[in-house]
Amino acid sequence: MNISVSALKELVAQKFTAHGVDAETAAQVADVLIYADLRGVSSHGVMRVEHYITRLKAGGITKNPNFSVEKRGTNHLLFKGDNGFGHVICKEAMDETIKIAKEHGSCTTIIQESSHCGALGYFLEQATSENLIAIMCSQTDSAVVPFGGKEPYFGTNPIAYGFPTDDKPIILDMATSNVALGKILYAREKGETIPNTWGVDVQGAPTTDPHQVKSLTPFAGAKGYGMALVVDVLSGILASAAFGPHISKMYGDYEQKRNLGQYLYVLDPNIFGDIDQFKANISQMINELHDAPTAPNFDQVLVPGEIEQKRSAETMEKGIDLPEQVYNYLNS
Structure with missing residues (x-):
């Protein structure tokens, strides 16, 4: 089902x-969810609405939270979200982090x-x-086998x-698993098979059936496992x-508050040099990568986030495709 962004x-x-x-x-x-759908990351898009409302109705998300911000030293913040919607918590926390970074050059927020x-x-x-x-970065509940584990x-x-x-930002946004769990859930919604590198069954064997x-697998084996840690x-x-398997499940115990943690760090490049020169050098790097010789079956070398940005521009024009089940739920 296709629907316009607005x-x-x-x-x-x-x-x-x-x-x-x-x-x-x-x-x-809605804005955060549709940001993901625009970029083709449907696993983090509006397909999650039903889940959030299920948790909201059960009491696992605070409907009217009271946020608090505590300054720790010159440029460190502790932001408490009172278990509201993480989308709003992180948006507000980033706003506060940016303010301090502009004033003092950097800011770390927990x-x-x-x-x-x-x-x-x-x-x-x-x-x-x-x-x-x-x-x-953000912790999530246990779903990925450690390197060497079952x-x-x-x-x-x-x-x-x-x-x-000088143009669109470079955005590297990645799970430390081969794929995000939402991609498995999206494949289930669509009735599609998946690559056998995405997850393992109860026996720890690779499977193409979502x-x-x-369990999922870490990207690049030991390296992805290390980054997850x-x-x-x-x-x-x-x-x-909580950490690892002690984190409350996203899908289950809906009446419980999840008490997740997130980490933000913001740095003003002007602390170490001129921002215009910084951006000029990055633009040079991007142009050189774009002009780099390509391997077979590739048209151009791209930088992180570029595919998603191009897809976002296209989707803004043609609208967003939703699984019929998701569309029907939103209209119910």
Whole structure:
């Protein structure tokens, strides 16, 4: 089912307000979800609405949270989200982080009492639009087997980097698993098979059936496993939150608050040099990569985030394709 971006935003926001969410919060959550759908990352898009409302109705998301910001030293913040929508928590926390980074050159923020926040790239673009560099990571519940293991331990634990340029920012937003769990769920919704490198079944064997996936696999073996550990230390243990298999499940125990942690770091490039020169050098790097000789079956070398940015521009014009089940739920 195809729907225009504006119509979808209105539909998603109305779905949330119908369940008692205030209009501003509903619009913000819808904006983050559609950001993902525009970029072809449907696993983090509006297909998640039904899940969020299920958790909201059960009490696992605070409908009217009270956020608090505590300054720790000159340029460190502790942001408590009162277990509201992670999309709004992270947006507000990034706004506060940007303010301090502009004043003092950098800022590190630890977020406590959060929930699932969607695509990290959305929040990085808040910073890159202000000519700032940003890093963000978020813990997730156990879903990925550790390198050499059979049972899941860490979550997909995404980490993202954003760099301002003279044009569109460079955004590297990646799970530390081969794919995000949402891609498995999306394949289930669409009735599609998956590559056998995405997940393993109950026996720990690779599978192409998304319904048989019990655990995901880390990207690049030991390297992805190591990065997942780093993310859980920064966004979990440092935030005095649970970690690994001790994190509450996203799909289950809907009445429980998730108390997730997230980590933000924002840096002003002017601390180490001139921002215009910084962006000029990045533009040179991008142009050189674009002009680099290509391997067979490739038209051009691209930089991180570029495919998603091009897809976003195209999708804005033609509208967003939704699985019929998701479309029907939003209209119900």
